[in-house]
Amino acid sequence: MKTGGSAPGSQSSLRRANRERVVETLSAHGPLTQVEISGATGLSPATISNLVRDLAADGEVALSNSVRNGRRAVLVALAEGGPLLAGVAFGDRDIRVAIGTGPNDVIASQRMPLPQDHHADEGLDRAARLLHDLLVDNGRSVPDLDQVALGLPAPVDSVTGAVGSELIMPGWRGVPAAAELETALRAPVVLDNTANLAAEGELLAGALxxxxxxxxxxxxxxxxxxxxxxxxxxxxxxxxxxxxxxxxxxxxxxxxxxxxxxxxxxxxxxxxxxxxxxxxxxxxxxxxxxxxxxxxxxxxxxxxxxxxxxxxxxxxxxxxxxxxxxxxxxxxxxxxxxxxxxxxxxxxxxxxxxxxxxxxxxxxxALGDEADVRGALLRAATARSARVG
Ligand SMILES: [Zn+2]
The missing domain is CATH 3.30.420.40 (ATPase, nucleotide binding domain)
Incomplete structure (x- = not known):
């Protein structure tokens, strides 16, 4: 079992998962009414009402008056200018980073080649520097980051948070990658497999x-x-x-x-x-x-x-x-x-x-080389939502 988190199936983990679903749904579809969110997530209108109230209180969503089908309606949207997120996706021989307020609001992204069989320290160091430069070029800085999602091209063990096979990425053996990047960036880092992140991206706004x-x-x-x-x-x-x-x-x-x-x-x-x-x-x-x-x-x-x-x-x-x-x-x-x-x-x-x-x-x-960092931004958005919830 995961350490530090609440047990699966508990009230708080359920609530966190539901918050993530609401954020994901708004990321995918744009502004929706509470009835529409309920329809898209399968959660009851009462649950959605509570979640939206909490998300609005945390500044994650904004509410606005609108007209839907000729009737007045309140639209729920992800807050603009919200917390700054970053996606870092390692390929076998490159790193791609992106910053944004969500997967559909990418501020900037950049790629850098990486030597074959590089050591984890070198890769993480380059990723942190690339991210630093990208933030500075866009008038922001590392302390502005609220949440980072990191993707590695290897099986990622969700129990230990480490690369699940030391043979597949030999230079990353035993390295707690997310913890090291957290130390470098002083922001929470969630770890996943790059192909999973790309699937998230294509699922959100692409071929899937x-x-x-x-x-x-x-x-x-x-x-x-x-x-x-x-x-x-x-x-x-x-x-x-x-x-x-x-x-x-x-x-x-x-x-x-x-x-x-x-x-x-x-x-x-x-x-x-x-x-x-x-x-x-x-x-x-x-x-x-x-x-x-x-x-x-x-x-x-x-x-x-x-x-x-x-x-x-x-x-x-x-x-x-x-x-x-x-x-x-x-x-x-x-x-x-x-x-x-x-x-x-x-x-x-x-x-x-x-x-x-x-x-x-x-x-x-449909998203080409951007699929993994777009997915990473979505993962960062849902991880942040789960954390503050
Ligand atoms: Zn093999």
């Missing part, structure tokens, strides 16, 4: 909007997934659901850094793609493979198509298990568009049961 069962796949140097069940991101019992990169697609395949054989990552991670093309094109990076594939280079196109087919096999497993409506694809490989998606669709059609394959739509994410 209004989707009940779905998934977000982040395809860059490695593969990550955020699962959506019942219209919400599903994190599993300890927060590590969605590790599709370590799903076995060939028991006799190459040994993965996690210690198992034939993980999806060993076929579609950037080292595999680079190894496939290097004999004919010499030393090359992932970015170049993608650019050359877009320009029509047959070798690079072939590498992307092969990766798409391997992805299709793993996604077929996901399709069989979840029966999703939509799978949204983002990350660097998504820049190759239909070249990748068509190969993935082929793999899904070949390996998934026909009825599940026929009902899933494989699409590009």
């Amino acid at each position: 909007s209004r989707v009940s069962t779905g998934a977000y796949l982040k395809l860059s140097h490695g593969v990550g997934a955020g699962l959506v069940i019942g219209g919400r991101v599903f994190r599993g019992s300890a927060g590590t659901a969605g590790e599709i990169g370590h799903v076995t697609i060939d028991e006799a395949g190459p040994v993965c850094r996690c210690g198992n054989r034939g993980c999806l990552n060993t076929y579609v991670g950037s080292p595999a793609l680079i190894a496939a093309i290097a004999p004919s094109q010499g030393p090359i990076g992932l970015r170049d493979i993608i650019a050359r594939a877009q320009q029509g280079d047959p070798g690079c196109r072939r590498v992307i198509v092969d990766a798409g087919r391997h992805l299709g096999v793993a996604v077929a497993g996901l399709v069989n298990l979840l029966n999703p409506e939509v799978i949204a694809v983002g990350g660097q490989l998504a820049r190759t568009g239909d070249l990748l998606l068509d190969a993935m669709r082929e793999g899904v059609e070949r390996s998934a049961i026909p009825s599940a394959a026929a009902s899933v739509e494989l699409v590009l994410g």
